Amino acid sequence: MINFYNVTKIYPGNVKALSDVTLQIRKGEFVFLVGPSGAGKSTLTKLIYREELPNRGQVIFNGKNVARMRQREIPYLRRSIGMVFQDFRLLPQKTVFENIAFAMEVIGASGREIKKVVPKVLNMVGLAKKADVFPDHLSGGEQQRVSVARAIVNNPLLIIADEPTGNLDPDTSRDLMKLFLDINRRGTTIIMSTHAWDIVDAMKKRVVELAGGLIVRDEKEGTYRYEA
Numbered sequence: 609m610i611n612f613y614n615v616t617k618i619y620p621g622n623v624k625a626l627s628d629v630t631l632q633i634r635k636g637e638f639v640f641l642v643g644p645s646g647a648g649k650s651t652l653t654k655l656i657y658r659e660e661l662p663n664r665g666q667v668i669f670n671g672k673n674v675a676r677m678r679q680r681e682i683p684y685l686r687r688s689i690g691m692v693f694q695d696f697r698l699l700p701q702k703t704v705f706e707n708i709a710f711a712m713e714v715i716g717a718s719g720r721e722i723k724k725v726v727p728k729v730l731n732m733v734g735l736a737k738k739a740d741v742f743p744d745h746l747s748g749g750e751q752q753r754v755s756v757a758r759a760i761v762n763n764p765l766l767i768i769a770d771e772p773t774g775n776l777d778p779d780t781s782r783d784l785m786k787l788f789l790d791i792n793r794r795g796t797t798i799i800m801s802t803h804a805w806d807i808v809d810a811m812k813k814r815v816v817e818l819a820g821g822l823i824v825r826d827e828k829e830g831t832y833r834y835e836a
């Protein structure tokens with residue numbers, strides 16, 4: 609579903625963030641991206657949702673060359689990818705329900721559809737009772753569940769999670785990972801950048817390690833292993 613062919617990304621100032629990266633991720637996979645800060649993990653994911661363009665090579669997502677997409681195709685690309693960030697990025701003036709509804713509104717869903725679907729995803733993330741609460745009245749773990757609900761509400765093909773447990777305590781992190789596993793079991797591909805070695809070691813999923821813009825390890829049931 610995702611193919612990188614000899615992808616090189618150089619930022620202004622001649623910073624080589626990725627160097628001749630070739631990688632294939634199949635539909636339904638759960639992939640951890642690990643490696644030290646600055647290794648190129650975020651850059652790799654940004655190339656998938658076209659926040660950045662490669663200098664060389666090709667990034668193919670769902671059969672399409674991402675760099676060659678026309679402007680009008682980009683919204684369709686982005687709606688097929690759900691994003692989860694370390695800092696949640698919820699809208700503070702909107703309730704939990706409204707935060708998730710907003711993700712549907714921007715793609716033109718009807719009010720009826722929204723009323724039907726939002727409670728379902730809230731239920732799935734275990735926050736059915738928090739629909740009318742504002743984000744700052746929720747714990748970090750609950751806020752992250754809202755952002756996961758927002759990420760899955762439009763049925764994406766792929767979820768990109770960038771250090772999703774970075775602000776959560778170990779117990780909350782483990783619960784959140786169960787949620788990601790559950791989503792993955794329903795068929796959604798997941799790419800997760802993380803420094804949480806304990807989680808990576810416990811989950812026994814594919815591990816792709818980057819260092820200095822190169823893939824230095826790609827293991828099927830891998831461990832974290834990198835030493836800082």
Ligand SMILES: Nc1ncnc2c1ncn2[C@@H]1O[C@H](COP(=O)(O)OP(=O)(O)OP(=O)(O)O)[C@@H](O)[C@H]1O
Pocket residue numbers: 619620621623624625643644645646647648649650651652
């Ligand atoms: N917009 C930018 N302009 C210039 N250099 C950049 C830009 N974004 C990233 N870089 C550089 O590219 C390299 C790779 O950065 P990237 O953010 O992909 O690393 P990372 O592995 O995600 O790190 P972290 O774990 O800290 O998030 C780093 O040297 C970084 O400083």
